[in-house]
Amino acid sequence: SQQGEEDPQALSIQEGENATMNCSYKTSINNLQWYRQNSGRGLVHLILIRSNEREKHSGRLRVTLDTSKKSSSLLITASRAADTASYFCATGHTGRRALTFGSGTRLQVQP
Amino acid sequence: EAGVAQSPRYKIIEKRQSVAFWCNPISGHATLYWYQQILGQGPKLLIQFQNNGVVDDSQLPKDRFSAERLKGVDSTLKIQPAKLEDSAVYLCASSLVGDREGQSRTFGSGTRLTVV
Numbered sequence: 574s575q576q577g578e579e580d581p582q583a584l585s586i587q588e589g590e591n592a593t594m595n596c597s598y599k600t601s602i603n604n605l606q607w608y609r610q611n612s613g614r615g616l617v618h619l620i621l622i623r624s625n626e627r628e629k630h631s632g633r634l635r636v637t638l639d640t641s642k643k644s645s646s647l648l649i650t651a652s653r654a655a656d657t658a659s660y661f662c663a664t665g666h667t668g669r670r671a672l673t674f675g676s677g678t679r680l681q682v683q684p
Numbered sequence: 685e686a687g688v689a690q691s692p693r694y695k696i697i698e699k700r701q702s703v704a705f706w707c708n709p710i711s712g713h714a715t716l717y718w719y720q721q722i723l724g725q726g727p728k729l730l731i732q733f734q735n736n737g738v739v740d741d742s743q744l745p746k747d748r749f750s751a752e753r754l755k756g757v758d759s760t761l762k763i764q765p766a767k768l769e770d771s772a773v774y775l776c777a778s779s780l781v782g783d784r785e786g787q788s789r790t791f792g793s794g795t796r797l798t799v800v
Contacts, residue, residue, distance in 0.1 A: 608791075613793075613796075615775055615777075615791030615793045616791040617791070618789065618790070621788055661726050671732065671740055672729075674726030674728070675726050676725050677725075
Protein backbone atom coordinates (compact mmCIF):
# COMPACT_ATOMS: atom_id res chain seq x y z
CA SER A 574 0.00 0.00 0.00
CA GLN A 575 1.14 3.58 -0.59
CA GLN A 576 1.74 5.72 2.46
CA GLY A 577 1.86 9.25 1.10
CA GLU A 578 -1.11 10.55 -0.79
CA GLU A 579 -0.80 13.71 -2.87
CA ASP A 580 -3.52 16.25 -3.35
CA PRO A 581 -4.68 17.37 -5.85
CA GLN A 582 -4.25 14.50 -8.31
CA ALA A 583 -3.97 17.00 -11.14
CA LEU A 584 -3.30 20.72 -11.27
CA SER A 585 -3.31 23.12 -14.23
CA ILE A 586 -2.00 26.67 -13.88
CA GLN A 587 -0.67 29.51 -16.00
CA GLU A 588 3.00 30.29 -16.29
CA GLY A 589 4.08 32.68 -13.56
CA GLU A 590 1.52 31.45 -11.05
CA ASN A 591 2.41 29.50 -7.93
CA ALA A 592 1.66 25.80 -7.63
CA THR A 593 0.95 24.12 -4.32
CA MET A 594 0.81 20.36 -3.84
CA ASN A 595 0.02 18.57 -0.62
CA CYS A 596 1.03 15.21 0.77
CA SER A 597 -0.59 13.38 3.66
CA TYR A 598 0.73 10.28 5.35
CA LYS A 599 -0.45 7.89 8.02
CA THR A 600 2.39 6.78 10.26
CA SER A 601 5.36 8.52 11.86
CA ILE A 602 8.20 9.44 9.58
CA ASN A 603 11.85 10.37 9.98
CA ASN A 604 12.06 12.20 6.68
CA LEU A 605 9.95 13.18 3.69
CA GLN A 606 11.23 13.67 0.17
CA TRP A 607 9.77 15.22 -2.96
CA TYR A 608 10.56 13.95 -6.44
CA ARG A 609 9.68 15.15 -9.94
CA GLN A 610 9.05 12.88 -12.92
CA ASN A 611 8.89 14.17 -16.45
CA SER A 612 6.84 12.10 -18.86
CA GLY A 613 8.67 8.92 -19.83
CA ARG A 614 11.60 9.61 -17.53
CA GLY A 615 12.86 8.51 -14.14
CA LEU A 616 12.31 10.42 -10.93
CA VAL A 617 14.51 13.33 -9.94
CA HIS A 618 15.08 14.15 -6.29
CA LEU A 619 14.02 17.71 -5.44
CA ILE A 620 14.23 18.24 -1.71
CA LEU A 621 14.35 16.36 1.58
CA ILE A 622 12.93 17.56 4.87
CA ARG A 623 13.61 15.81 8.16
CA SER A 624 11.00 15.19 10.83
CA ASN A 625 12.52 17.82 13.11
CA GLU A 626 12.35 20.51 10.40
CA ARG A 627 9.31 22.63 9.59
CA GLU A 628 10.31 24.40 6.39
CA LYS A 629 12.95 24.16 3.73
CA HIS A 630 13.77 26.15 0.61
CA SER A 631 15.61 25.31 -2.58
CA GLY A 632 15.50 27.87 -5.37
CA ARG A 633 11.84 28.30 -6.35
CA LEU A 634 10.79 25.37 -4.16
CA ARG A 635 9.47 25.65 -0.64
CA VAL A 636 8.55 22.59 1.39
CA THR A 637 6.75 22.60 4.71
CA LEU A 638 6.21 19.73 7.10
CA ASP A 639 3.61 19.51 9.85
CA THR A 640 4.17 16.29 11.75
CA SER A 641 1.18 16.93 14.02
CA LYS A 642 -1.09 16.86 10.97
CA LYS A 643 1.02 14.27 9.16
CA SER A 644 1.18 16.46 6.10
CA SER A 645 3.62 18.27 3.85
CA SER A 646 3.27 20.80 1.09
CA LEU A 647 5.42 21.65 -1.91
CA LEU A 648 5.19 25.17 -3.27
CA ILE A 649 6.66 26.05 -6.66
CA THR A 650 6.80 29.81 -7.10
CA ALA A 651 6.72 31.65 -10.44
CA SER A 652 6.04 28.44 -12.33
CA ARG A 653 7.43 27.80 -15.80
CA ALA A 654 6.27 25.56 -18.62
CA ALA A 655 9.30 23.37 -17.88
CA ASP A 656 7.85 22.61 -14.44
CA THR A 657 5.18 20.48 -16.15
CA ALA A 658 5.66 17.03 -14.62
CA SER A 659 4.34 14.65 -11.99
CA TYR A 660 5.40 15.33 -8.42
CA PHE A 661 5.66 12.60 -5.81
CA CYS A 662 6.19 12.69 -2.10
CA ALA A 663 8.04 9.79 -0.49
CA THR A 664 8.15 9.06 3.20
CA GLY A 665 10.93 7.43 5.17
CA HIS A 666 9.90 5.63 8.34
CA THR A 667 11.81 4.56 11.39
CA GLY A 668 12.37 0.84 11.30
CA ARG A 669 11.30 0.47 7.68
CA ARG A 670 13.79 0.05 4.97
CA ALA A 671 11.97 1.45 1.97
CA LEU A 672 10.81 4.91 1.01
CA THR A 673 7.09 4.78 0.29
CA PHE A 674 5.84 6.84 -2.63
CA GLY A 675 2.44 8.42 -3.12
CA SER A 676 0.44 8.39 -6.35
CA GLY A 677 1.62 11.83 -7.41
CA THR A 678 0.25 15.16 -8.54
CA ARG A 679 0.27 15.82 -12.26
CA LEU A 680 1.12 19.50 -12.80
CA GLN A 681 0.47 21.21 -16.12
CA VAL A 682 1.88 24.72 -16.55
CA GLN A 683 0.33 26.51 -19.51
CA PRO A 684 2.67 28.91 -21.34
CA GLU B 685 28.82 12.11 -12.85
CA ALA B 686 27.17 9.51 -15.05
CA GLY B 687 23.62 8.62 -14.11
CA VAL B 688 21.93 5.29 -13.55
CA ALA B 689 21.86 3.39 -16.84
CA GLN B 690 19.05 1.04 -17.75
CA SER B 691 18.33 -1.10 -20.78
CA PRO B 692 16.35 -1.79 -22.79
CA ARG B 693 14.31 1.39 -22.93
CA TYR B 694 11.20 -0.39 -24.19
CA LYS B 695 10.13 -4.02 -24.38
CA ILE B 696 7.01 -5.67 -25.74
CA ILE B 697 6.46 -9.35 -25.05
CA GLU B 698 3.62 -11.83 -25.09
CA LYS B 699 2.23 -13.19 -21.84
CA ARG B 700 4.04 -16.25 -20.51
CA GLN B 701 7.29 -15.13 -22.17
CA SER B 702 10.39 -14.18 -20.20
CA VAL B 703 12.09 -10.81 -20.03
CA ALA B 704 15.16 -9.37 -18.36
CA PHE B 705 16.14 -5.81 -17.51
CA TRP B 706 19.60 -4.51 -16.81
CA CYS B 707 20.78 -1.70 -14.55
CA ASN B 708 24.16 -0.08 -13.99
CA PRO B 709 24.10 2.18 -10.93
CA ILE B 710 26.20 5.25 -10.26
CA SER B 711 29.78 4.30 -9.57
CA GLY B 712 30.38 3.82 -5.87
CA HIS B 713 26.72 3.56 -4.92
CA ALA B 714 26.41 0.57 -2.62
CA THR B 715 22.64 0.42 -2.59
CA LEU B 716 20.54 -0.50 -5.61
CA TYR B 717 16.74 -0.56 -5.88
CA TRP B 718 14.28 -1.93 -8.40
CA TYR B 719 10.86 -0.28 -8.52
CA GLN B 720 7.73 -1.10 -10.46
CA GLN B 721 5.63 1.87 -11.56
CA ILE B 722 2.22 1.10 -12.98
CA LEU B 723 0.66 3.84 -15.09
CA GLY B 724 -0.86 6.55 -12.93
CA GLN B 725 0.74 5.30 -9.71
CA GLY B 726 3.84 6.00 -7.73
CA PRO B 727 6.82 3.64 -7.77
CA LYS B 728 6.59 0.49 -5.65
CA LEU B 729 9.77 -1.07 -4.33
CA LEU B 730 10.40 -4.60 -5.58
CA ILE B 731 13.85 -5.29 -4.18
CA GLN B 732 16.74 -3.49 -2.50
CA PHE B 733 20.36 -4.61 -2.58
CA GLN B 734 23.18 -3.50 -0.32
CA ASN B 735 26.30 -4.35 -2.31
CA ASN B 736 25.43 -7.85 -3.55
CA GLY B 737 23.17 -8.83 -0.66
CA VAL B 738 19.38 -8.51 -0.57
CA VAL B 739 18.11 -6.09 2.08
CA ASP B 740 14.40 -6.08 1.29
CA ASP B 741 12.47 -8.20 -1.21
CA SER B 742 9.21 -8.35 0.71
CA GLN B 743 7.18 -6.99 -2.22
CA LEU B 744 8.86 -9.03 -4.94
CA PRO B 745 6.53 -11.68 -6.45
CA LYS B 746 9.06 -14.43 -6.07
CA ASP B 747 7.09 -17.00 -8.02
CA ARG B 748 7.85 -15.09 -11.22
CA PHE B 749 10.30 -12.29 -10.46
CA SER B 750 13.97 -12.69 -9.67
CA ALA B 751 16.86 -10.29 -9.35
CA GLU B 752 20.56 -10.52 -8.82
CA ARG B 753 23.45 -8.19 -8.30
CA LEU B 754 26.61 -10.13 -8.90
CA LYS B 755 29.82 -8.45 -7.77
CA GLY B 756 27.79 -5.69 -6.15
CA VAL B 757 27.63 -3.46 -9.22
CA ASP B 758 25.28 -4.20 -12.14
CA SER B 759 21.93 -5.81 -11.56
CA THR B 760 19.38 -7.73 -13.61
CA LEU B 761 15.68 -8.15 -12.95
CA LYS B 762 13.89 -11.04 -14.61
CA ILE B 763 10.25 -11.91 -15.04
CA GLN B 764 9.39 -15.49 -15.97
CA PRO B 765 6.64 -16.02 -17.04
CA ALA B 766 5.18 -12.57 -17.62
CA LYS B 767 1.54 -11.72 -17.02
CA LEU B 768 -0.56 -8.91 -18.45
CA GLU B 769 -0.53 -7.11 -15.09
CA ASP B 770 3.25 -6.87 -15.23
CA SER B 771 2.92 -4.10 -17.81
CA ALA B 772 4.63 -1.16 -16.14
CA VAL B 773 7.79 0.91 -16.07
CA TYR B 774 10.61 -0.77 -14.18
CA LEU B 775 12.85 1.79 -12.56
CA CYS B 776 16.29 1.20 -11.16
CA ALA B 777 17.73 3.58 -8.57
CA SER B 778 20.87 3.76 -6.50
CA SER B 779 22.11 5.57 -3.42
CA LEU B 780 25.47 5.99 -1.77
CA VAL B 781 24.73 4.03 1.35
CA GLY B 782 21.83 2.08 2.81
CA ASP B 783 18.42 3.31 3.79
CA ARG B 784 19.52 5.63 6.52
CA GLU B 785 17.60 8.75 7.30
CA GLY B 786 18.15 11.34 4.65
CA GLN B 787 19.28 9.23 1.73
CA SER B 788 17.85 10.26 -1.61
CA ARG B 789 17.88 8.00 -4.62
CA THR B 790 19.10 8.64 -8.16
CA PHE B 791 16.80 7.03 -10.69
CA GLY B 792 17.40 5.70 -14.17
CA SER B 793 14.99 6.46 -17.01
CA GLY B 794 13.34 3.08 -16.68
CA THR B 795 12.29 0.24 -18.95
CA ARG B 796 8.73 0.37 -20.20
CA LEU B 797 7.36 -3.16 -20.41
CA THR B 798 4.20 -3.99 -22.31
CA VAL B 799 2.82 -7.51 -22.00
CA VAL B 800 0.28 -8.41 -24.68
